[in-house]
Amino acid sequence: MLKAILKSLYWVPFLGMIVREALEGPDEARYVFCGNLVMAFVLAVAAFGFRAFIAVMLTAVVVMFMVIFDITRDDSPLSG
Structure with a gap:
């Protein structure tokens, strides 16, 4: 669900580019995003x-x- 919300931000013009780079880009992009x-x-x-x-x-x-x-x-990948 959270991933779907983040992927929906891809359609926002400037924010989508930043979120896509943070999710799919190199590790340094996550630190820059934070x-x-x-x-x-x-x-x-x-x-x-x-x-x-x-x-x-x-x-x-x-x-x-x-x-x-x-x-x-129950079906979350984080629930173990």
Whole structure:
């Protein structure tokens, strides 16, 4: 399910190129992608303040719930 959501981001013009490179590219691309996410978070908090921090944290809660649900599914490759 999470992979399908990430693959649906391929259709977003600029973000799709970055996500595709992080998923299918070399290992260094993953580190650059994570660095870009951290930098975008820092710049958003610097520009918009505490509201941006709260918005990112609420989004992180949803993402972590999706990861937990994916791990605990019976047919998940991560469930063992």
